[in-house]
Amino acid sequence: MNYDVIIIGCGVTGAACARALARYQLRVGILEASNDVANGTTKANSAIVHAGYDPLPGTKMARLNVAGTAMFPALCKTLDVPYRNIGSLVLSLSEEDDETLKILYDRGRANGVPGLVLLDRAQALALEPNLSPELRGALYAPSAGIVNPWELCLAMAESAVRNGVELHLSTPVTGLARGAEGWSVSTPRGDFTARYVVNCAGTLADQIAALAGDHSFTIRPTKGEYFLLDKSEGTRVEHVIFQCPSRLGKGVLVTPTVHGNLLAGPNAAPSGPEDTANSAEGLAYVRAAALRSVPGINFRENIRNFAGVRANSDHEDFILEESAVAPGLIHAAGIRSPGLSAAPAIGEELLALLRQAGLETPEKPDFRDGRRRIRFHELSEAEKNEMIAKDPRWGRVICRCETVTEGEIVAALHSPIPPVSVNGVKRRVGAGMGRCQGGFCGPRVQEIIARELGLDPTQVPMDWEGSWVLCGETKGGAKA
Amino acid sequence: MICHELVIIGGGPAGLAAALAAWNQGVRDILILERDTQAGGILNQCIHNGFGLHRFQEELTGPEYAGRFLDMVKDTDIQIRTDTMVLDLDGSRVLHTVSPSRGYEAIQAGAVVLAMGCRERTRGAISIPGARCSGIFTAGAAQRFLNIEGYMVGKRVVILGSGDIGLIMARRMTLEGAKVLACVELMPYSGGLTRNIVQCLQDFDIPLYLSHTVIDIRGRDRLEQVVVSKVDEKRNPIPGTEMVFDCDTLLLSVGLLPENELSRQAGVEIDPRTNGPLVWENRECSIPGVFACGNVLHVHDLVDYVSAESEQAGRAAAAYLRGIHPEGSEIRLVNGFDVGYTVPQRIHRGVDSVEIFFRVRSVRRDTAIRVMDGQTQIARFRREHMAPGEMENIKLPRVLLDRIQGDTPTVEIEAPAVGRVPDAPQPSTKGKPVVAADPSGHTPNA
Numbered sequence: 001m002n003y004d005v006i007i008i009g010c011g012v013t014g015a016a017c018a019r020a021l022a023r024y025q026l027r028v029g030i031l032e033a034s035n036d037v038a039n040g041t042t043k044a045n046s047a048i049v050h051a052g053y054d055p056l057p058g059t060k061m062a063r064l065n066v067a068g069t070a071m072f073p074a075l076c077k078t079l080d081v082p083y084r085n086i087g088s089l090v091l092s093l094s095e096e097d098d099e100t101l102k103i104l105y106d107r108g109r110a111n112g113v114p115g116l117v118l119l120d121r122a123q124a125l126a127l128e129p130n131l132s133p134e135l136r137g138a139l140y141a142p143s144a145g146i147v148n149p150w151e152l153c154l155a156m157a158e159s160a161v162r163n164g165v166e167l168h169l170s171t172p173v174t175g176l177a178r179g180a181e182g183w184s185v186s187t188p189r190g191d192f193t194a195r196y197v198v199n200c201a202g203t204l205a206d207q208i209a210a211l212a213g214d215h216s217f218t219i220r221p222t223k224g225e226y227f228l229l230d231k232s233e234g235t236r237v238e239h240v241i242f243q244c245p246s247r248l249g250k251g252v253l254v255t256p257t258v259h260g261n262l263l264a265g266p267n268a269a270p271s272g273p274e275d276t277a278n279s280a281e282g283l284a285y286v287r288a289a290a291l292r293s294v295p296g297i298n299f300r301e302n303i304r305n306f307a308g309v310r311a312n313s314d315h316e317d318f319i320l321e322e323s324a325v326a327p328g329l330i331h332a333a334g335i336r337s338p339g340l341s342a343a344p345a346i347g348e349e350l351l352a353l354l355r356q357a358g359l360e361t362p363e364k365p366d367f368r369d370g371r372r373r374i375r376f377h378e379l380s381e382a383e384k385n386e387m388i389a390k391d392p393r394w395g396r397v398i399c400r401c402e403t404v405t406e407g408e409i410v411a412a413l414h415s416p417i418p419p420v421s422v423n424g425v426k427r428r429v430g431a432g433m434g435r436c437q438g439g440f441c442g443p444r445v446q447e448i449i450a451r452e453l454g455l456d457p458t459q460v461p462m463d464w465e466g467s468w469v470l471c472g473e474t475k476g477g478a479k480a
Numbered sequence: 481m482i483c484h485e486l487v488i489i490g491g492g493p494a495g496l497a498a499a500l501a502a503w504n505q506g507v508r509d510i511l512i513l514e515r516d517t518q519a520g521g522i523l524n525q526c527i528h529n530g531f532g533l534h535r536f537q538e539e540l541t542g543p544e545y546a547g548r549f550l551d552m553v554k555d556t557d558i559q560i561r562t563d564t565m566v567l568d569l570d571g572s573r574v575l576h577t578v579s580p581s582r583g584y585e586a587i588q589a590g591a592v593v594l595a596m597g598c599r600e601r602t603r604g605a606i607s608i609p610g611a612r613c614s615g616i617f618t619a620g621a622a623q624r625f626l627n628i629e630g631y632m633v634g635k636r637v638v639i640l641g642s643g644d645i646g647l648i649m650a651r652r653m654t655l656e657g658a659k660v661l662a663c664v665e666l667m668p669y670s671g672g673l674t675r676n677i678v679q680c681l682q683d684f685d686i687p688l689y690l691s692h693t694v695i696d697i698r699g700r701d702r703l704e705q706v707v708v709s710k711v712d713e714k715r716n717p718i719p720g721t722e723m724v725f726d727c728d729t730l731l732l733s734v735g736l737l738p739e740n741e742l743s744r745q746a747g748v749e750i751d752p753r754t755n756g757p758l759v760w761e762n763r764e765c766s767i768p769g770v771f772a773c774g775n776v777l778h779v780h781d782l783v784d785y786v787s788a789e790s791e792q793a794g795r796a797a798a799a800y801l802r803g804i805h806p807e808g809s810e811i812r813l814v815n816g817f818d819v820g821y822t823v824p825q826r827i828h829r830g831v832d833s834v835e836i837f838f839r840v841r842s843v844r845r846d847t848a849i850r851v852m853d854g855q856t857q858i859a860r861f862r863r864e865h866m867a868p869g870e871m872e873n874i875k876l877p878r879v880l881l882d883r884i885q886g887d888t889p890t891v892e893i894e895a896p897a898v899g900r901v902p903d904a905p906q907p908s909t910k911g912k913p914v915v916a917a918d919p920s921g922h923t924p925n926a
Contacts, residue, residue: 228604277611280695304604306612377567384584392580397565400515401741405578437602439618443625457631462614466701469614470631471728474656478630 001166003029005354006185006194008173008208011042012153012340013332014200016347018160018167021354024361028165029192030157031185033172033204035465036424037157037417038150040202042340043427044276044308045224046253046266047149048240050338051088051141053108053116054250060318060349062111065338068345069143075344079155079371081148082258088144088240089124091293092136097244101139104245108141115142128237130296144240148258149340150427155371156347158416163367167417170465173201176211182328196354198330203273203311205319205333212326217319217333221273222310224266225282227290230301230435233262241293250337252289254297259402259433264290264297266308276307303435312336320349322357330354374411377403398448399441401434406448413452420453422446423463446470483588485509486797487575489566489742490595492521494774496549497787498593501794503556507801511587512560513577519553519560520546521597522620523783525627528648530675534784545783569746571767591769591797594743594757595790598775600645601735608640610697613704619645619733623652632656634729638706639663640694642670642677644781644869646733651680653731660686661725664708666693666715669843671735671869673781693717694730703728736779746770753821754778761824761834762796762806763789771797778823778837781871785837806831811884816852816892818842820868829884833877840866840893848894849874853884866893 010032055061076083108116117140124138175186182195201208206219243251313334323329388395394407412428432438450457458470488495491514526542568576573589600618639646642665650660696707710721738756749766751758756777757765773793774786808830813822822838844866851858
C-alpha cells in the first residue's frame with residue numbers, strides 16, 4: 001500500500017500525530033505491532049497531565065509540556081475523554097526540599113506554567129488534610145490534571161480513522177529501506193511504501209531507527225511499578241501529590257484517577273522494553289514512599305498492581321527531528337515523562353517537522369472532529385430508559401463493579417477501532433476494571449466478544465496475541 | 481414510585497430462603513432481584529455434591545440444592561426478577577434497578593433483605609509480584625468457565641490458597657484431564673474444609689504445601705512458570721526454598737469478601753472484622769427494616785447454614801412488616817482470645833435464645849469456647865478441634881442469656897494446655913510432600 005506518511009506505533013504519540021495529519025488531504029497509514037492501540041507505555045503510566053515546572057527551560061520537553069497541557073481541556077472535551085483539571089502539589093518534607101521547591105517554582109515561571117504558588121504548611125494542609133506530618137510546604141500548580149491515557153490515545157486514533165487514516169494492527173515493522181520514491185516498509189503482513197515515515201515506536205524506537213541505519217540514539221527502558229486502589233480510597237487526596245524530584249526521578253506520586261480510584265507509584269528501574277512484571281522489592285518501595293506523602297493510605301484496598309516502561313533515552317530531551325542519516329524519517333523518540341502531557345503538542349510538532357521536510361498539507365474540507373462515547377452510569381434516568389427502549393442490552397449490567405452494560409460492550413465492538421481482546425474491551429468501557437477485576441464479568445465479556453466478532457471463545461485472548469484464556473472445550477462440551 | 485412490601489437483593493441460596501421464610505410468615509408481596517440470568521446464585525456453578533446434608537439429610541449438588549428452594553418458591557407468589565441489577569440503595573429503603581426488560585426504575589421497599597453474597601479476593605488484593613501474562617484466574621471464575629460455559633482454562637495448574645473453591649477446582653480440573661501440580665497455602669493450616677482436603681487433594685495425590693506461597697509469576701504471553709517459596713512464621717518467603725513449577729494456569733483461592741457496596745451506600749454500619757453488616761440476633765442491620773444474611777453478612781462454609789440464617793432474616797423482616805420490633809437493651813458481644821468475629825454482634829436483652837456464629841483465628845485441639853460476663857463464666861462448650869476454615873457456633877438459651885449482668889460479654893477460646901498446629905509437610909522420597917492429614921479423624925459438620 002502507498003502512503004504519503006506512515007506512522008510506526010499507535011501509542012499516544014502516534015495517535016496524536018495521526019490526528020494532526022488527518023486534517024489534511026494526505027494518505028496516512030499507522031502500523032502498530034500490537035493487536036490494539038495504546039498497548040505499551042500509554043496504558044501503564046501515572047495518567048497525569050503535568051503542569052510543566054520539571055523540564056529545564058529551553059528544552060523541547062518544557063515547551064511541549066506547557067503547550068500540550070494547555071490543550072487538554074478543549075481536546076478532551078472535543079474527544080469525550082475523561083480529564084479532570086485537579087491541580088498538583090509538590091511536597092516539601094525537608095529543608096533540602098524547601099530549596100528544591102523554589103527551584104521548581106522559578107523553572108515553572110521560566111517555562112510559562114500558569115498560576116504557580118508556593119504554599120506554607122497550613123495552606124497546603126487546608127487543600128489536602130491527609131498529608132504527611134513531616135510536611136513543611138508545597139508548590140501548587142493549578143494547571144495539572146488527570147486523564148484516562150488509553151482513552152485519549154484511542155479517541156485520537158478513532159478521530160484519525162474516521163477521517164481516512166488507515167490503522168493496521170498486529171503489523172510489526174521488520175524492515176525500512178529508502179528508495180528513489182521514498183520508504184519501503186516491510187512487515188509480516190506485506191510491504192508498504194511512504195514518502196515519509198514517523199517513528200513513534202516508544203520503547204522500541206531505537207530498533208526502528210536502526211532498521212533505517214540510524215544509530216543516533218538508544219532507548220533506555222525504565223520500568224515503573226504501581227498500586228491501583230479501590231474507589232473506597234479514591235478521595236484520600238484530591239490533587240496530584242508529588243514528592244520532590246531527586247536523582248532517582250520525579251519520585252512516587254499519589255493521585256486520584258479519573259475513574260475514582262487512587263493510584264500510587266512509580267519507582268524507576270532499568271528494564272527490558274516490554275518487561276511489565278512487578279517485583280516484590282519495587283512494590284515495597286512504592287508503598288513506603290507513598291505512605292511518606294500520605295500516611296493514611298489503606299493498601300489493603302489494593303485491587304491491582306501493574307508496571308509501565310518509560311521510553312527514556314540517552315538524550316536529555318525529547319528526540320523530535322528528522323533523521324540526520326535517513327531523510328524523510330522523522331523521529332518522535334525518547335518520549336519520556338511528560339510525554340503524555342506533551343502528546344497533543346507533539347502531534348502538532350510532528351506536523352511542522354513533516355512540512356519542514358517538504359510535506360505539502362492541503363486542507364481537508366470534510367474533516368470532522370469530535371467523538372462521543374455513551375457511558376451508561378453517567379446517563380440520567382430518562383436517558384437510561386431511552387437507551388434501553390432502543391436496545392434492551394443497555395439494561396443488562398455485565399460488569400457489576402463499574403456498572404458497564406452489554407450495550408456499551410457491543411457498541412465498543414462495533415466502533416471504528418474494535419477491540420479484539422478482553423482487556424481491549426476493558427480499556428474501552430471499563431468492564432473488569434473494578435474491585436473484582438473481572439472475576440464475575442470476565443467469562444461473559446469473553447462470550448460477548450466471540451459472539452459479536454464471530455469468533456470461537458477460545459480465539460479471544462486476554463490482551464495481546466498469545467495471551468490466551470481458554471484452551472478448548474470441557475469433556476461435556478461448550479454450552480449450546 | 482413502585483412499592484413492594486419486601487424486596488430481597490440477590491436470588492442465591494440466602495435470598496431464596498429469606499423469601500420463603502417471609503412468605504411462610506404471611507408476607508404476600510415479595511420481590512427478589514437477581515442480577516444473573518437465572519436464580520440460584522453461585523450454587524449454579526457448584527456442580528459437585530456435598531450440599532444439603534444438614535438441611536435435607538442427603539448429598540445434593542449445588543444446582544440441586546438451589547432447585548429444591550426454587551421448587552418451593554414456585555408454589556408461592558414470590559416474584560423473582562432476573563437479569564436485574566440494583567444500582568443504588570438508600571437509607572430509606574429506596575432501590576434503583578435496571579434490567580433489559582423493565583429499564584431503569586425506582587422501588588420503595590417496606591423492608592429489605594441484603595443477600596448479595598460475596599466475591600473472591602484477586603491477585604491485586606494480595607499483590608503477587610511477577611509478569612502480567614494471562615493464565616491467572618480466581619478459582620470461581622475458572623469454575624464458571626468450566627461448569628457453566630464448558631471451556632477449559634488450562635492444562636497444567638498450580639493453585640494458590642486452600643480455600644474450598646480452590647480445592648474443589650483441583651479435583652474438577654483433574655477430572656477434566658488437567659494436571660494439578662500443587663496446592664500452595666500461605667498459612668500453616670488449610671483454609672478449607674477437611675473433607676475437601678481429603679476428597680479433592682489426597683484422593684488425587686495432589687500435594688498441599690502449607691506455609692508456602694507464590695513469589696513470582698513468569699511468562700510473556702501466557703503463564704509459563706510460578707515460583708513457590710516456603711515462608712517463615714511471619715509469612716515472609718525464606719530464600720533458598722524456591723521451587724519452580726512449569727504450568728500454564730494459576731488458580732487463586734485466597735479468600736472471599738462480602739459484597740457490601742450497596743450496604744455501604746445505604747449507610748449500613750459495617751463490621752470491619754466480617755466486612756459485613758453489623759447485625760442484631762434477628763439479622764437486622766443498623767438501619768431498621770434492613771436485614772442481611774448469607775455470605776454478604778459473613779462468609780459461610782456450608783450452604784445449609786446460609787439457608788438457616790436467611791430464614792431467620794426472612795422471619796424477622798416479616799415481623800418488622802407486621803410492626804413487631806424486638807425490645808430490650810443492647811448486649812454487645814466482645815471478641816475474646818482467638819475469636820475472629822461473631823455474628824450476631826448485638827443481642828437484645830430478653831430474647832429467647834441466640835445462636836452465635838464465629839471463626840477462630842488458629843487451629844486448636846481439646847479446648848473450649850467460653851462466654852464470660854466479666855469474671856463470671858456464663859457458659860462453656862468443649863471442642864475437640866477447631867480451625868479457621870470451619871465456622872463454629874454455640875447456642876445460648878434464655879436461661880443462660882438471663883445470667884448476663886453486664887452489657888459486654890466476651891466470647892473467647894480457653895487457652896489450651898497443649899496447643900499445636902499441624903506440622904509442616906515433609907518431603908517424601910518421591911520429592912512430593914505428604915498432605916498434612918487431620919490425625920484426629922475429625923469430621924466437620926457436613
